[in-house]
Amino acid sequence: MTKSSWGHYPKTTQNLQFLHWPPKQLPTHQTILPYGLGRSYGDSCLNDQGTLLITEKLNRFIDFDPSSGVLHSEAGVTLEDILLQFVPRGWFLPVTPGTKFVTLGGAIANDVHGKNHHAVGNWGHHIVEFTLMRTSPQEILTCNPHQNAELFYATLGGLGLTGLILSAKVKLKKIQSSQIKQDMITFNNLHEFYRLSEESCEGFEFNVAWVDCFKNSKQENRGIFFRGNFDDNQIFETHKPSRLLQVPFFLPNQTLNAFTVKAFNELYFQMHRFKAGTNLTTSYNSFFYPLDAIHHWNKIYGIQGFYQYQCVIPLDNKAALQDLFQEISNFQQGSFLAVLKVFGRIKSLGMMSFPVEGVTLALDFPVNPKSTELLNRLDEIVMKAKGRVYIAKDARMSQKAFLAYYPQFQNFLKYKDPAFSSSFLRRIS
Amino acid sequence: MKKILIIGATSAIAQAFCKRSLHNAQNDFYLIGRNAEQLELIANDLKVRGAQNVFVEAADLNTFEQHEKLIEKAQNCLKNFDWVLVAHGVLGDQKSAEHNSHQTLEIIHSNYTSQATLLNCIADKMEKMGSGVIGVLSSVAGDRGRRSNYIYGSAKAAITTFLSGLRVRLFKSNVQVLTIKMGFVDTPMTAQFSKGPLWTKPETIAMELVSLFENKKNGEYYLPFFWRYIMLVIRLLPSFIFNKMNFL
Numbered sequence A: 001m002t003k004s005s006w007g008h009y010p011k012t013t014q015n016l017q018f019l020h021w022p023p024k025q026l027p028t029h030q031t032i033l034p035y036g037l038g039r040s041y042g043d044s045c046l047n048d049q050g051t052l053l054i055t056e057k058l059n060r061f062i063d064f065d066p067s068s069g070v071l072h073s074e075a076g077v078t079l080e081d082i083l084l085q086f087v088p089r090g091w092f093l094p095v096t097p098g099t100k101f102v103t104l105g106g107a108i109a110n111d112v113h114g115k116n117h118h119a120v121g122n123w124g125h126h127i128v129e130f131t132l133m134r135t136s137p138q139e140i141l142t143c144n145p146h147q148n149a150e151l152f153y154a155t156l157g158g159l160g161l162t163g164l165i166l167s168a169k170v171k172l173k174k175i176q177s178s179q180i181k182q183d184m185i186t187f188n189n190l191h192e193f194y195r196l197s198e199e200s201c202e203g204f205e206f207n208v209a210w211v212d213c214f215k216n217s218k219q220e221n222r223g224i225f226f227r228g229n230f231d232d233n234q235i236f237e238t239h240k241p242s243r244l245l246q247v248p249f250f251l252p253n254q255t256l257n258a259f260t261v262k263a264f265n266e267l268y269f270q271m272h273r274f275k276a277g278t279n280l281t282t283s284y285n286s287f288f289y290p291l292d293a294i295h296h297w298n299k300i301y302g303i304q305g306f307y308q309y310q311c312v313i314p315l316d317n318k319a320a321l322q323d324l325f326q327e328i329s330n331f332q333q334g335s336f337l338a339v340l341k342v343f344g345r346i347k348s349l350g351m352m353s354f355p356v357e358g359v360t361l362a363l364d365f366p367v368n369p370k371s372t373e374l375l376n377r378l379d380e381i382v383m384k385a386k387g388r389v390y391i392a393k394d395a396r397m398s399q400k401a402f403l404a405y406y407p408q409f410q411n412f413l414k415y416k417d418p419a420f421s422s423s424f425l426r427r428i429s
Numbered sequence B: 001m002k003k004i005l006i007i008g009a010t011s012a013i014a015q016a017f018c019k020r021s022l023h024n025a026q027n028d029f030y031l032i033g034r035n036a037e038q039l040e041l042i043a044n045d046l047k048v049r050g051a052q053n054v055f056v057e058a059a060d061l062n063t064f065e066q067h068e069k070l071i072e073k074a075q076n077c078l079k080n081f082d083w084v085l086v087a088h089g090v091l092g093d094q095k096s097a098e099h100n101s102h103q104t105l106e107i108i109h110s111n112y113t114s115q116a117t118l119l120n121c122i123a124d125k126m127e128k129m130g131s132g133v134i135g136v137l138s139s140v141a142g143d144r145g146r147r148s149n150y151i152y153g154s155a156k157a158a159i160t161t162f163l164s165g166l167r168v169r170l171f172k173s174n175v176q177v178l179t180i181k182m183g184f185v186d187t188p189m190t191a192q193f194s195k196g197p198l199w200t201k202p203e204t205i206a207m208e209l210v211s212l213f214e215n216k217k218n219g220e221y222y223l224p225f226f227w228r229y230i231m232l233v234i235r236l237l238p239s240f241i242f243n244k245m246n247f248l
Helices: A079-089 A104-109 A149-155 A190-203 A258-275 A284-288 A297-301 A319-330 A369-384 A399-405 A409-413 A423-428 B012-021 B036-048 B064-078 B101-129 B150-171 B202-214 B227-236
Strands: A015-018 A032-035 A051-054 A061-065 A070-074 A127-134 A139-143 A164-171 A179-187 A206-211 A223-230 A277-283 A306-313 A339-343 A358-366 B003-007 B028-033 B054-058 B083-086 B133-139 B176-182 B219-223
Touching: A032 A164, A061 B036, A070 A079, A070 B036, A079 A104, A104 A164, A127 A149, A139 A149, A179 A190, A179 A206, A179 A258, A179 A284, A190 A206, A190 A223, A190 A319, A190 A339, A223 A258, A223 A284, A277 A284, A306 A319, A306 A369, A319 A358, A319 A369, A358 A369, A369 A399, A399 A423, B003 B012, B003 B064, B012 B036, B012 B083, B012 B202, B028 B036, B028 B064, B036 B054, B054 B064, B064 B101, B083 B101, B101 B133, B101 B150, B133 B150, B133 B202, B150 B176, B150 B219, B176 B202, B176 B227, B202 B219, B219 B227
Parallel strands: A015 A051, A032 A051, B003 B028, B003 B083, B028 B054, B083 B133, B133 B176, B176 B219
Antiparallel strands: A061 A070, A070 A164, A127 A139, A127 A164, A179 A223, A179 A277, A206 A223, A206 A339, A306 A358, A339 A358
8 A cells, every 4th residue: 555755755655554552563574664644755754565564543642740741652642642632731842843743753763853953952852761662582672861772862863763662751841831922033145044043042942944045136045034932921722623724636746836936935025024023922833833734735746746855054164055055046946945944052862863063954846857956966065065964854865975964874774673674774775 | 521431442433532522521431341451551541631530441242241240330430421432343254254153143242232231231320320321333334234244234233223222211311322323434443444535534433423422412323424325325226226236
């Protein structure tokens, strides 16, 4: 049966094994890979011709300790479910990616990050412990910084290759409100962006920027800087789960082209310039998850799918960011969801985690030969700048680029479970 | 706060029902199911989600003699039953059961006989309590026998008939009886089928089910609602056409 990743590329076929209860044993007759909600963009959550262990039904909570905020639950619990249960009690996710439709296990396997990286690090920094099921021998191991520590660090950002995470303990964050007080500030070039980032590092837990990939008449990239903190007004409202707004089918492949993206960017920028201001109150849902409001937004890229590309450039080489934008401009291949953020100093714990100190840029492009060529060029720039590309979003990087980004990969392989594999792993090895 | 008795608590729909019932309330649960380990996992989950007290009891429901004691014990713990959901059942293997009386009986016991004797015990208690809602998961398969599952279907037809009588008996005692005729639901019981547009998630069923309980509905309900019309057509099909339909 087919299961796809969020980018709808590549297309793969695999056996699906639904896990309704924690399994007693793992199958070993075929390669296996855990699959949560499939929100990785590329092929790191796929296992062509193999088996996917579908974990979404392992979605039971086990325990919650209100004195420490530690939540123990099965690995298929979604971030949305955690929010619905715990926001009313004054708790929030310690770190959240741009969608709430991911599982706890998936968040560990990709060591996801959020708008508060500069303040609190990655998801992995808030994982107290997890249980990991391995095949040779068939056993369940408890992993934390003191017990099976190496396996613990290999599994954070380990792409599901070190075993099946059965359950995990995550330390939630105490909040005084479910609302965010945010500032929206327009910037006209990257210098202004860096200045805003620097001055917002201290007083703001969350910051992120949208940037227009197309240069304006002054050959500069404008954008909007968002920063904020949780309010303290003691209002605790959850979002309403709704599936009303959705892209019902794949739009034609050419829907997003240089013209429509430019038009969108202009509209987006002007709308936000109009709304810009400080101390604006907004719900956590619209602050953290604006795209979740449109279900299946990935279908606007058409049936052939799209590439996400997220890289991080160390701050010493931040000039390379200009080169990236120049290259994108040359190709006339704009991305309408370009996100820019400065990662802070906190070192990632996971062996294969993506975040390092630097500036990170996320883009998406429809799958076509032109995009492939552009992304190869971008890889050249990122390699030269000693940066790296996020595996969770990748569907095309070369083996050479991968090894340049992740030289620790050979060491990581020592912790891989022999029965586990993925389309991504086979592509780059 | 409701006191809820669930029979067949490890079924996907029962699990989703319990979760959903906790949306705006802190209920007490008494969970009866086959597997003690799985019941424990569900109980922990419900407690984190805000349940007050959760009692579990592992039992083989095809041991009919135990039914009276089982319900007695549940009543001792919960004192009274606001809601009762009977959710256990098996699909069985129709093909092999056609030539195996043991398997045929197993399907009938799991989907009808055990429900009937349990419901007798529950009805006695609730008649005295003078309030509450009993919901039983039946199936559209009981509306007309089909080649692919008529043993299962006949048991579902029997429970539907049983419930229509029970509803009349309990009417004077102010106890509502809900017969839920479900269409295709994506659960472990139907794991081997490929899923099309008519399939529904257990969470969707649970949402509608909880609202039927909350509104103290009485009667037969199709879930999702459109199965009422599908089954109307299927029941009206003349035999000479129905008998030739291979996909049924």
